[in-house]
Amino acid sequence: MTSTGSGINFDLLTxxxxxxxxxxxxxxxxxxxxxxxxxxxYAYKQVPEDVYKEMKSAPSKGIYxxxxxxxxxxxxxxx
Numbered sequence: 001m002t003s004t005g006s007g008i009n010f011d012l013l014t015x016x017x018x019x020x021x022x023x024x025x026x027x028x029x030x031x032x033x034x035x036x037x038x039x040x041x042y043a044y045k046q047v048p049e050d051v052y053k054e055m056k057s058a059p060s061k062g063i064y065x066x067x068x069x070x071x072x073x074x075x076x077x078x079x
Contacts, residue, residue, distance in 0.1 A: 019062035025052040033078065034065065041079040044069055 017037070024033040025047070032047040032055075051068060058064035 017061045020065065023052070023055065023061070025049070032069070032073075039079065040077065042075050043078050044073040044075045047073050 019037060021035045021037050023035070025031070026033075027049060030046050030048065032044040032052055033041060034044065035041045047069070054068070055061060055064045
């Protein structure tokens with residue numbers, strides 16, 4: 001799903017995963033927000049769009065997250 005109606009440019013992707021419930025990417029701020037099955041939500045900052053696209057198409061979102069995002073980008077726990 002892509003939304004630009006409110007002036008915000010982001011993608012929200014719900015997926016089958018044992019760890020990740022869905023991911024949300026804001027192209028304007030380069031923030032990748034990941035909602036976990038547990039309900040925790042983290043915002044990873046300055047994530048290039050190609051990293052988001054790779055995660056979106058990765059067969060395992062959890063493995064991609066652990067290999068390519070965690071420890072490489074600043075983050076903030078949102079919830």
